[in-house]
Amino acid sequence: MTATDDDRRVDPGSPAVAELPDTEKLPEAVSLETEEGRRLAAQLADEKARHARKLLEVRDLSTQFFTKDGVVHAVDRVSFELDYGETLGLVGESGCGKSVTALSLTRLVPDPPGKITSGEVIFDGVDIMKLSSEEMRLLRGKRIGFIFQDPMTSLNPTLTIGFQIAESARLHLGLSNRAANDRAVELLSKVGIPRARDRMGDYPHQFSGGMRQRVMIAIALACDPMLLLADEPTTALDVTIQAQILELIRSLSDEFGTAVILITHDLGIAAGMCHRVNVMYAGQIVETGVVDDLFENPRMPYAWGLLDSLPRLDEERGSRLRTIEGMPPDLIHVGDDCRFAPRCPYSRDICLEDEPQLTEREGPDHLARCWGTEPGRAWIE
Amino acid sequence: MTTYIIRRVAWLIPVVFVVSVITFLLMHAAPGTPFQPVSDRPLPPAVIERLEEQFGLNEPIYIQYVNWVGNILQGDLGPSYRIRGRGVSDIIADNMWASVQLGTMSFALAVILGIPLGVIAALRQNKWPDYLSTFISVIGIATPSFVLAVLLVLIFSVTLHWFPTSGWRGPEYWVLPVVALSGYGIAQVARYTRASMLEVTRRDYVRTAQSKGLKERSIVTVHMLRNAFIPVVTILGPLLAGLITGSFVVESVFAIPGIGRFFVDAIFQRDYGLIMAVTLLYAVLIAVMNLVVDVAYAWIDPRIRYS
Ligand SMILES: Nc1ncnc2c1ncn2[C@@H]1O[C@H](COP(=O)(O)OP(=O)(O)O)[C@@H](O)[C@H]1O
Ligand code: SF4
Numbered sequence: 075m076t077a078t079d080d081d082r083r084v085d086p087g088s089p090a091v092a093e094l095p096d097t098e099k100l101p102e103a104v105s106l107e108t109e110e111g112r113r114l115a116a117q118l119a120d121e122k123a124r125h126a127r128k129l130l131e132v133r134d135l136s137t138q139f140f141t142k143d144g145v146v147h148a149v150d151r152v153s154f155e156l157d158y159g160e161t162l163g164l165v166g167e168s169g170c171g172k173s174v175t176a177l178s179l180t181r182l183v184p185d186p187p188g189k190i191t192s193g194e195v196i197f198d199g200v201d202i203m204k205l206s207s208e209e210m211r212l213l214r215g216k217r218i219g220f221i222f223q224d225p226m227t228s229l230n231p232t233l234t235i236g237f238q239i240a241e242s243a244r245l246h247l248g249l250s251n252r253a254a255n256d257r258a259v260e261l262l263s264k265v266g267i268p269r270a271r272d273r274m275g276d277y278p279h280q281f282s283g284g285m286r287q288r289v290m291i292a293i294a295l296a297c298d299p300m301l302l303l304a305d306e307p308t309t310a311l312d313v314t315i316q317a318q319i320l321e322l323i324r325s326l327s328d329e330f331g332t333a334v335i336l337i338t339h340d341l342g343i344a345a346g347m348c349h350r351v352n353v354m355y356a357g358q359i360v361e362t363g364v365v366d367d368l369f370e371n372p373r374m375p376y377a378w379g380l381l382d383s384l385p386r387l388d389e390e391r392g393s394r395l396r397t398i399e400g401m402p403p404d405l406i407h408v409g410d411d412c413r414f415a416p417r418c419p420y421s422r423d424i425c426l427e428d429e430p431q432l433t434e435r436e437g438p439d440h441l442a443r444c445w446g447t448e449p450g451r452a453w454i455e
Numbered sequence: 456m457t458t459y460i461i462r463r464v465a466w467l468i469p470v471v472f473v474v475s476v477i478t479f480l481l482m483h484a485a486p487g488t489p490f491q492p493v494s495d496r497p498l499p500p501a502v503i504e505r506l507e508e509q510f511g512l513n514e515p516i517y518i519q520y521v522n523w524v525g526n527i528l529q530g531d532l533g534p535s536y537r538i539r540g541r542g543v544s545d546i547i548a549d550n551m552w553a554s555v556q557l558g559t560m561s562f563a564l565a566v567i568l569g570i571p572l573g574v575i576a577a578l579r580q581n582k583w584p585d586y587l588s589t590f591i592s593v594i595g596i597a598t599p600s601f602v603l604a605v606l607l608v609l610i611f612s613v614t615l616h617w618f619p620t621s622g623w624r625g626p627e628y629w630v631l632p633v634v635a636l637s638g639y640g641i642a643q644v645a646r647y648t649r650a651s652m653l654e655v656t657r658r659d660y661v662r663t664a665q666s667k668g669l670k671e672r673s674i675v676t677v678h679m680l681r682n683a684f685i686p687v688v689t690i691l692g693p694l695l696a697g698l699i700t701g702s703f704v705v706e707s708v709f710a711i712p713g714i715g716r717f718f719v720d721a722i723f724q725r726d727y728g729l730i731m732a733v734t735l736l737y738a739v740l741i742a743v744m745n746l747v748v749d750v751a752y753a754w755i756d757p758r759i760r761y762s
């Protein structure tokens with residue numbers, strides 16, 4: 075696994091995009107009298123505004139499924155931020171709400187039975203919850219690309235891959251058939267499909283799983299999006315192929331300056347790919363921090379459990395918790411408690427009586443949701 | 456694709472051969488001959504002998520088969536044993552056309568109405584268009600074509616005088632028989648299309664299409680319909696064959712000069728020459744229909760085309 079690659083990780087405070095432009099200098103350089111000058115000024119102001127904000131701000135996002143058995147609290151008051159060009163990991167066991175979080179960001183939660191019940195999602199300065207469905211559609215594929223878990227089923231078996239890649243370029247970028255095809259060929263060779271032009275007319279079943287995931291990546295990047303949502307992009311693939319696909323996502327997102335939300339249940343993958351990691355449990359973020367910080371000093375028993383299921387050389391942490399016993403809770407019967415309490419070896423009465431909140435640990439960049447490590451009352455060492 | 460079609464066409468030859476042998480043997484194994492009718496006035500043995508000689512029925516059976524096939528290959532389907540002076544080829548040529556028209560028009564109507572009904576029902580699942588479509592399907596499947604035919608005649612001919620009650624002389628004569636015959640087909644196609652569309656809606660590639668920001672309309676037409684057609688196509692072959700061979704009831708109700716009626720008559724009269732010819736004809740028709748369906752199937756689904 076590409077577990078350590080330090081030059082990839084940049085300080086989360088300094089986004090991996092160009093230097094902050096200085097609008098103060100503008101009047102000397104260009105005149106606002108001319109059209110060109112005004113355009114440049116507007117562009118610079120726009121850039122400056124971008125640097126002042128995040129690419130993505132998610133606040134109190136909740137998504138529920140209204141099923142016969144009850145309301146499934148799949149995503150529960152999730153908040154996080156993402157810088158332009160940053161790679162963020164969303165990590166947790168299966169069923170903890172990672173996919174639904176990603177789907178909610180693009181408003182693709184199947185409705186019925188799903189509904190986004192609260193929250194704000196500010197994407198590039200726009201609250202997407204307030205967009206009309208048509209405006210939302212124009213963001214999808216163009217500004218936000220999606221890679222799904224299973225490349226065997228995520229491509230349309232009756233359409234050529236060339237068509238499937240060119241389709242969104244034609245739609246969103248207004249390219250002619252020929253230009254869209256050329257772009258598709260270019261993308262195909264970029265994602266490492268040999269003889270790209272010859273393979274445009276081939277159908278998905280003529281490709282291996284790894285190759286199909288490359289095609290999927292080409293589709294997701296067809297319009298050069300600002301954000302790539304990669305939902306377990308390698309889970310369905312052979313271990314040998316996994317590293318190649320991750321490397322591809324990494325190099326292309328670097329090249330295009332694309333921010334990535336990488337969903338995985340494998341902390342090792344997140345460690346190798348991400349600047350920050352959000353650990354999710356039972357629909358909530360239970361810990362978030364910069365990768366090094368989180369791995370060095372996790373502040374929540376569930377995160378320890380995840381870390382300890384990683385193969386590692388130092389046995390230091392093994393004494394605390396080897397594997398996480400038990401199952402994640404069902405998300406219908408949730409109450410005012412710590413959702414991890416039934417599985418937590420450190421739980422005390424307060425954990426069952428009151429819900430812990432995401433609070434700071436050793437600085438504003440590292441948050442955890444745990445009474446046992448809550449400053450002032452911590453009992454876990 | 457071309458090799459696929461050639462392969463499939465080549466398959467027709469053994470299929471038709473086997474069907475012809477079976478038909479021939481069955482007819483000859485059947486008790487009685489065309490000249491021993493169940494009537495109170497049997498023909499004298501000498502007459503029967505002369506008749507059998509005339510039709511070549513006294514030859515060994517394989518010679519008879521070879522003769523029969525040889526004649527068919529020359530376009531002669533042999534004599535009718537009952538209808539004096541007319542060859543089976545003539546009878547079929549005179550009556551086939553109406554049946555083929557009736558069958559294909561009913562098939563076309565079943566597809567043209569059934570598919571949109573199914574698609575709309577699926578897209579408006581559990582809303583009134585869905586309920587309406589399901590209602591039509593249930594009625595269509597539960598009502599036999601002769602009941603529908605009689606109902607249609609009562610309402611639109613006898614009461615409203617919109618269409619003639621019987622005959623096959625022009626478009627206004629076609630409407631009621633075609634509707635009567637296609638009712639079941641419309642219902643079946645709609646039902647399959649709806650189920651298939653609903654199934655496709657849940658597929659991952661549809662979610663991919665949505666994540667690409669495609670318009671609702673192109674998601675349905677480009678990404679869903681083609682996939683949804685795949686299971687529907689498999690029922691179209693049997694449906695078309697059924698419409699063409701099963702049209703005799705409707706042909707009777709509307710007095711349409713079709714082959715179906717002749718076939719029924721031929722069976723009652725033990726007109727083996729005609730029965731064999733029509734059976735063989737139906738067999739070839741069904742085989743060709745299946746071929747067409749398979750080719751359509753391969754055309755829609757590249758996974759078949761390339762294997
Ligand atoms: N269409 C749906 N209907 C009902 N419940 C759903 C649906 N999709 C997801 N869920 C529920 O939402 C929760 C979170 O699922 P998901 O986000 O897919 O988890 P994961 O972290 O494995 O991606 C699960 O409990 C799941 O059962
Ligand atoms: S709040 Fe209590 S039960 Fe929950 S993780 Fe912390 S110690 Fe364990």
Ligand SMILES: [Mg+2]
Nearest residue numbers: 172173305306
């Ligand atoms: Mg998932």
